[in-house]
Amino acid sequence: MNETRPAPFGRALCAMVTPFTDTGALDLDAAQRLAERLVSQGCEGLVLSGTTGESPTTSDDEKTDLVRAVRAAVGDRTPVVAGIGTADTRHTVELARRAQQAGADGLLAVTPYYSRPPQDAVEAHFLDLADATELPVMLYDIPGRTGTRIEPETMIRLAGHPRIVAVKDCAYDLLGTQRVMAATDLAYYTGCDEYVLALYALGGAGYVSTVANVAPAAFRAVVDAYDAGDTAEAARRQRLTVPLTELMMNAGLPGTVTVKALLGGPVRPPLRPAGRAAADGLRAAYEELLSAS
Template identity: 65%
Template sequence: MPSTSPFGRTVCAMVTPFTPDGALDLDGAQRLADHLVGRGGCDGLVLSGTTGESPTTSDAEKSALITAVAEAVGDRARITAGVGTADTRHTVELARAAEKAGAHGVLAVTPYYSKPPQEDIAEHFRTVADAIGIPVMLYDIPGRTGTRIEPDTMLRLADHPRIAGVKDCAYDLFGSAKVIAATGLAYYSGSEELNLPLRAVGGVGYVSTVANVAGPAVAAILDAFDRGATDEATRLHQRLLPLTELMMASGFPGTVTAKALLNERGLPAGPVRAPLRPASAACTGALLEAYGKLGL
């Protein structure tokens, strides 16, 4: 089912490949992006999100990554660039640079650590949206930022012509459903275990870390639901849960587990940057076993 959202429907939160010595691997990024779009079931890519190790990549690396991936995928997928920081001025700079580099949209997270009040959060997002001519996806992940974008704030922000979507990691299905029902915001699940439940209440898709390694299996769940095969969608959702749990809830960050599996499969990934450390041999073995059971 094609998406009418400017961000796509089956969106991968792509890892950022590095060379063995830790430098940005632009050739690897192009090859991985081409794989995810061509064979991985993805019609959108988020670059320089948390999974893309945005805290440890420079502004110049972020722009170079967008340019390289845009060149690789052309018009086959929508590219959304992570631009979130705790500093409104810096976020605006990154958003403008992302637009110039060829991104179709930006992903902006709630300013973290300083815990601004709701009206300050709203003004932060309006300032970013006012500074660019491409759509903005809000990233609501209070478990990392310390602050929720409250549903009432979402309702106010939905009036902005360039605030078009939400990556939802708030774990509040009721609140999300209320905003979906009252606005035109395109809601994306940012938590794989909620991909199907959020779609059932009006979400348009997902932004998935697991899609780095199992994109077709993640997409098949929504495909089944959208053609009315709800029992099949549930079965496919349940089938993916063991890999999802190992990748996202085993004590290792999703970046670490995704790169471990990609490296084992011979796809571009490379090392993680400190303070992250590579997955242990035991973790990698368990990931490979769960991945193998999917029959991909």
């Protein structure tokens, strides 16, 4: 690991899916098995109850139980970051406190959605959250889903809070990202699998990957090669992941659906499982990546 860049939760993080039973209940045993497999195959941190974790359709109790179960499975060797973002500041604060009690190492907080708060309200929301617990906070900037950007100027101000330490960057604004990185010590993690090497080469902390649910070693190999000084190999490794990433993240189906098409297990409505043709295509791309790696 490159010690010169801040990476408070490790470099190689997986945005873990939330397993359910065939009847739709939370499957904590399967979550523990998945967490153990991901860590054994190169993940240095796990992010729970994010977009990929189907947070809109899991209850507060389920989110808390998931943190507790994964914490028990991976012990103290792997950071566990709990997604606690909602559209309601009070609700977000309550989930943060519950996550801390359940054993989380950090919090992933998405911008409040639907109400589209102005930037001063976005800033106040995150400051209230950061003051509510002792846990470090990763801001989740994904305006394509929330409808509201954390603007670079807002991000720079928020970086002054001692517990706001990282960003999961899904803004697709590399120029704005570099502005914030130049002005702050925030650890930037890309949430877009196609940008793993690009952001890392610019001094980013690493990634929070959806595709890593099924191919953790492939993405870990990218940052390992870069840290070893072999930039050509890092680029080759990144390119190997492109066909699977494109099918999983840019072919019309949510990442949760495509991950579970490969891993098995149901999604919760309103999501629906992938069709047979999509699943077959995903399987072929997955097997091609494994054989090339």
